[in-house]
Amino acid sequence: MNRRDLLISSVAAATGVGLAGCDDHGASKLPQAPAPTTGPDGKRLIPWQNWSGYQFGVPVQRLVPKDEAELSDIMRHAPGPIRPVGAGHSFTALVPTDGTLLSLRNFSGLLSHDQDSMTARLGAGTRLGDVGPMLDEVGQALANMPDIDSQTLAGAIGTATHGTGAGLGALHSYVKALRLVTPRGEIIDCSAEQNPEVFSAAKVSLGSLGVITQMTLQNVPTHRLKRRSWLAPIDELIDNFDQLVSENHSFEMYYIPFCSQAMAVAINPTDEPMQPRGPEQDNDAVMQMKQLRDWLSWWPGMRQRLLDMATRDFEPEEAVDVWYRIFPSSREVRFNEMEYHLPSEALMPAFKQVRERIESQHHEEFFPVEIRVVRGDDAMLSPFQGHAVSSSIAVHRYHKEDPLPYFASLEPIYQPYEGRPHWGKMHTLSSAQLAARYPRWKDFLAVREALDPDGRMLNPYLRQLFGIS
């Protein structure tokens, strides 16, 4: 027996391989999408599912309007609830409907641009991953991007999707104008000057006011970014978090459960030569952390020792590339997620409680916890409304494992800080709780009532969320 075999045997024996690894972590409790049935034409009738597979529904019809005239007709006559769908990247039940599911595939692409004002008008169904090359070609760039670029523009702004950076707003904060097709078939153009109340409501509207078909974005000149990621002792990163945020254009931190080190990622403008990112390593790393969890969730001390040893020699990574190839990462390991936005002064007190609770009560957790910051804005339902800078804590649960016990354990931590949940991520707040945390909640509901008095856009989840019977 050579030394490696000896080590393998030792670790396998010590960890009881085959015992810890067979806990399904609530997999049997996960909701299951119904099996496809066969339609009258002999073809499968396919249920809709979101990215993680947690949300699903069987719409009576899926429609792909080719233009606004057809969409307007659908909005007036199609069976409700009418739900527009983007990339299905929301973890909440925003999309499921037994009525009409609308794809905006035909509302995509760069429609026009203006170099003087550095604005661009894009179809609302354009995926973020496609926005990058389109804008770069005309010399423009998004000011910021989220970590994932699969979402459509409408889905991203509708849920207040964001990246990270104290001086960088969420995507909706860069929307200068948008066009909305209402449930009554009206086509409304709105901006800060034109229908401003509708504009303030529609930027973050969860697809509840109608269907957004296009939007004008305030962009910046295209540029090159440098991404640097490194590991450091987590206590050091916590102590220096505010300084790192202020010193970098974009900064985020990943806490790795049961590891003494955390990952930092900083992104800054640069003129340095191109140095593209290599193959994505994060997906393999997450699955390796899962593997270690499977063996050692019952022995956190050894788990931490192994993680610390595995991360000890991690060399900082650097990449230089065009903006849209630096901001997002490829996330191949599916998950469900809960993210709360907090006032910046509440971030570290809340995070320390999250860390303590994970390490004391959630030995099953292995996904890194993501900590970001976002510049505030004034959209009615923006979670960043009223904050100069918001902070956020995002926790994840592997898509084949039940997320609810974990999320239910952590969610109370955010309540004394009046945290606001990300609209596309799982939470259990009631309409009354949300109303208390959004100063313009009633204003939004008034706009919604005016545009959709019959509630054609409301599925059961939205009715519950808005407190509408």
Place this chain on the structure above:
Amino acid sequence: MKKSLGNSAVVAALVVIVSACGNSAPTGKAQVTAPPPPQDAALARLYDQTCRACHASSRTGAPMAGDTAAWAPRMAQGMDVLVEHTINGYNGMPPLGACMDCSEDDYVALIRYMAGQ
């Protein structure tokens, strides 16, 4: 020596042992020349708006469009299996393959195109 021993233990633990419940991580793919777009304009647009994001990027774990060698063992499983994987998601691929309005016929045509058939 102590550090080397420790790292070996980690590597052994993380990479070599296969757990009883097994789970393979996605792996990177070699560069493959992209095939010409589908001749059918509607299919070409559908591919461009959905599958291409992952199946034309070597940074994802997805088999590249046109990589017939990568697709051959998958096609050998039969089209029904591939369509079922597409509908319910498989490894890194999301349910519906990111196409929210595709019919079964669309999925079959897109799979055949990417597999080079």
